[in-house]
């Protein structure tokens with residue numbers, strides 16, 4: 001069984017930041033990631049609110065994270081963590097590949113996109129229904145697409161898609177947006193974005209192979225209409241990925257991990273950081289903040 005002083009689960013901004021601080025204190029750390037290091041940043045077109053960058057392409061920032069971690073000699077392992085088990089003075093982390101023993105854990109698994117739950121969504125997932133505009137948007141160059149949501153992600157990705165799509169319909173269930181005003185203004189000023197309010201997706205229609213149209217419903221008039229689009233990008237919020245902790249009683253009723261001001265859960269030496277924790281603002285800058293705080297607390301204890 002692999003052994004480490006600190007296991008960092010999740011290689012997004014929170015996990016990367018924790019790893020950097022731990023390695024700079026020369027602490028033995030193993031970064032466990034089931035996908036691509038960099039986390040959600042890989043799936044973001046452009047980031048304009050991370051200090052030090054006027055504007056940075058998400059995958060470029062993710063690559064810089066990876067290079068930094070690599071330069072510090074961090075050990076990586078690929079694995080999908082299914083369970084964290086507590087023992088007297090250590091943890092056992094179960095992945096789909098192996099079991100890992102660690103004295104400390106920083107759980108930084110982030111969130112996953114919330115699904116719409118409408119007919120056709122599952123059937124056409126990956127064949128016209130996509131949750132990452134940066135990854136899959138370019139397949140629909142020159143075509144019409146639909147984005148759903150009223151937050152920063154929806155607006156940001158609608159503007160990104162508008163750069164190469166024929167038309168972007170941005171539909172939102174109310175007339176109030178959570179998105180930053182600067183993004184709303186940008187979307188409104190983009191000629192090929194049409195914002196449609198008080199409207200929800202009712203059904204995804206396809207030809208058995210790919211999406212051909214979307215039926216939407218006005219939630220004030222109940223009137224339905226069909227939009228001929230090739231792809232649907234729902235950005236209607238996210239859910240914390242904390243299933244691996246479910247037996248430990250460290251989450252709130254929605255699954256967010258509850259931590260104290262040093263990012264520690266109610267279980268000693270089990271820390272959590274980033275989007276997966278219960279907090280007010282989920283951004284790259286707050287994720288890196290959380291990871292650093294958890295790491296520094298661990299460095300005090302290991303010393």
Ligand SMILES: Cc1cc2nc3c(=O)[nH]c(=O)nc-3n(C[C@H](O)[C@H](O)[C@H](O)COP(=O)(O)OP(=O)(O)OC[C@H]3O[C@@H](n4cnc5c(N)ncnc54)[C@H](O)[C@@H]3O)c2cc1C
Nearest residue numbers: 010012013014034039040081109110274275282283284287
């Ligand atoms: C479309 C979009 C646009 C955004 N734009 C911005 C922006 O402009 N500015 C900004 O500051 N923030 C933005 N954000 C938010 C930002 O991306 C997140 O706040 C940030 O990435 C959170 O970092 P994290 O490390 O907590 O989680 P994540 O980045 O989600 O990383 C978590 C990592 O954990 C891994 N993981 C998950 N479960 C497991 C498991 N069981 N086993 C092993 N590994 C696992 C995942 O593969 C992932 O790599 C955006 C988000 C989205 C979706």
